[in-house]
Amino acid sequence: MGKKTLKKIPTLIGALLLIVLVIVFIQNIGESIADTPKQNISSDLDEAPNFTSTTLAGGKVNLQDYKGKAVLVNFWASWCFPCRNEMPLIQDAYDTYKDQGLEVLAINFREKEEAIQKYLDENPSFNFPILLDDGAINDLYKIQYLPTTFFINPDGTIENSYMGEMNEETLHVFIQEILEK
Numbered sequence: 001m002g003k004k005t006l007k008k009i010p011t012l013i014g015a016l017l018l019i020v021l022v023i024v025f026i027q028n029i030g031e032s033i034a035d036t037p038k039q040n041i042s043s044d045l046d047e048a049p050n051f052t053s054t055t056l057a058g059g060k061v062n063l064q065d066y067k068g069k070a071v072l073v074n075f076w077a078s079w080c081f082p083c084r085n086e087m088p089l090i091q092d093a094y095d096t097y098k099d100q101g102l103e104v105l106a107i108n109f110r111e112k113e114e115a116i117q118k119y120l121d122e123n124p125s126f127n128f129p130i131l132l133d134d135g136a137i138n139d140l141y142k143i144q145y146l147p148t149t150f151f152i153n154p155d156g157t158i159e160n161s162y163m164g165e166m167n168e169e170t171l172h173v174f175i176q177e178i179l180e181k
Helices: 003-034 081-100 113-122 136-140 168-179
Strands: 052-054 060-062 070-076 102-109 130-133 148-152 158-163
Touching: 052 130, 070 081, 070 168, 081 102, 081 168, 102 136, 102 168, 113 130, 130 136, 148 168, 158 168
Parallel strands: 070 102, 102 130
Antiparallel strands: 052 060, 070 148, 148 158
């Protein structure tokens, strides 16, 4: 080996170490996000804040119009992998409970309509309203992490809120609680 090759070895080793450290860092960040407490979160909101939003299809939705019904409000984004995992569970739960009065409002966080539509084209079974949000509704509900879901009683009070990806059992328990009110 020449002297030039020998001089490059420490640089290559340093670059490889840097790459390994970056990979470990990214993996740890991903694990900490995945380990975000998946639990009923305490919220200082008792009454569900009213909002008006436009659906992806162009209609208008006002939460007040759902008074008297059990409502699941889910904050999500198509780039959020826990959200993507959870959406089919929400659709299955909606199919199970819609005849008992469950309504689902899926509020997308600040994505372009094209990105949302692309995700929905890949998942054509979702048939609950997809609402657009420029961040105002997120601010009303003090959303810090996606996904976050609120379970609203027919009287408009928040029964439960959940931060993180829900499993099927938790989803059904919280839905049954708001349907029983």
